[in-house]
Amino acid sequence: MELRDIEIFLTLAEELHFGRSAERLHVSPARVSQAIRKQERAIGAQLFERTSRQVRMTPIGEVLLQRLKPAYEGIQEAMAEATALARNPAGTLTLGVMGAQMHDMTPVLARFRARHPSAELRFREVFFSDPFGALRAGEVDAVTTWLPVREPDLTVGVVLREEPLHLMVAADHPLARRKSVSMEVLGDHIVPRLSGSLPSYWETAVLPTRTPAGRPVRRGPAVATFHEILALVAVGEAVCTVPDEGRRYNAQPDVVYLPLHDAPPVQWALIWRTNRTTPLVRALAEAATD
Numbered sequence: 001m002e003l004r005d006i007e008i009f010l011t012l013a014e015e016l017h018f019g020r021s022a023e024r025l026h027v028s029p030a031r032v033s034q035a036i037r038k039q040e041r042a043i044g045a046q047l048f049e050r051t052s053r054q055v056r057m058t059p060i061g062e063v064l065l066q067r068l069k070p071a072y073e074g075i076q077e078a079m080a081e082a083t084a085l086a087r088n089p090a091g092t093l094t095l096g097v098m099g100a101q102m103h104d105m106t107p108v109l110a111r112f113r114a115r116h117p118s119a120e121l122r123f124r125e126v127f128f129s130d131p132f133g134a135l136r137a138g139e140v141d142a143v144t145t146w147l148p149v150r151e152p153d154l155t156v157g158v159v160l161r162e163e164p165l166h167l168m169v170a171a172d173h174p175l176a177r178r179k180s181v182s183m184e185v186l187g188d189h190i191v192p193r194l195s196g197s198l199p200s201y202w203e204t205a206v207l208p209t210r211t212p213a214g215r216p217v218r219r220g221p222a223v224a225t226f227h228e229i230l231a232l233v234a235v236g237e238a239v240c241t242v243p244d245e246g247r248r249y250n251a252q253p254d255v256v257y258l259p260l261h262d263a264p265p266v267q268w269a270l271i272w273r274t275n276r277t278t279p280l281v282r283a284l285a286e287a288a289t290d
Helices: 003-015 018-025 029-043 059-087 106-115 183-188 200-204 226-234 244-249 279-289
Strands: 048-050 055-057 091-097 119-125 142-146 154-163 165-170 190-194 218-223 240-243 255-259 266-273
Touching: 003 018, 003 029, 003 059, 018 029, 055 059, 091 279, 106 119, 106 279, 142 279, 154 279, 165 226, 165 244, 190 226, 190 240, 218 226, 226 240, 226 255, 240 244, 266 279
Parallel strands: 091 119, 091 142, 190 218
Antiparallel strands: 048 055, 142 266, 154 266, 165 240, 165 255
16 A cells, blocks of 8 residues: 555545545545545455445454554654654764864854754864864864865865955064055065975965965975964064964964955855765755855
8 A cells, every 4th residue: 555545544534524535635535535445456345334424434444444543653753753853963063173263153053053952063173284184084074164175075065254364473573564465575474384284275275385476485384283373473483374363363462463455365164075964064054055
């Protein structure tokens, strides 16, 4: 028996009227009659006695009702539970964030938590020295990072935000008194060398190897974390480009953040492993998109 035919049988068993059953199921009375006749042929006995005045269940129909009703209700409950789980998945989602990005994601995370209160949200810091390693190792489910990301195994979600690029210099640096600077000044100074497992195209999106005029940008001491960059800049050994979040969350008396008036904005997005698009990852991506 098909699930729809079972539903027709159970409805007729309750209503004992072909017209009312058809109305409840949004089908024609002929469809109800056809389904019942099909079931009776398969069983080899009448399930209902029909007269011009009433419809009554036969003893065999009563037996079938007692067996089918709990099974059908179990199917309905299972479908409802699976649907609810798909819409409100439980479990744990670990989000990899660089620095203080979690604060900038507050609206997205609030929407995600409101929609999926049974899900546990955890955070893990990810460093620019290895932006995709924790994701590929399965230690995090998704990561927020700057664009572009051109990795064949990773999916790039919606752009979360854009922010300007700044130049970070020591407070006593000759550039520190300026209101803004051009990207061209990078050709006159040393910038840190970012060490680790990071694609060159990804690094140069925020720390270029050449100025707009084509002059090389010299690399200096190697760094692996933002606080190492801060220390290097503070003592005047390097200058460094940094997204605006660096200025907002890392104010230091010995460091100045200068707007780079000709730099393109930095875009941040949510990324995840394409073959690990779990219901919770999809839910977070939907919250970000909305």
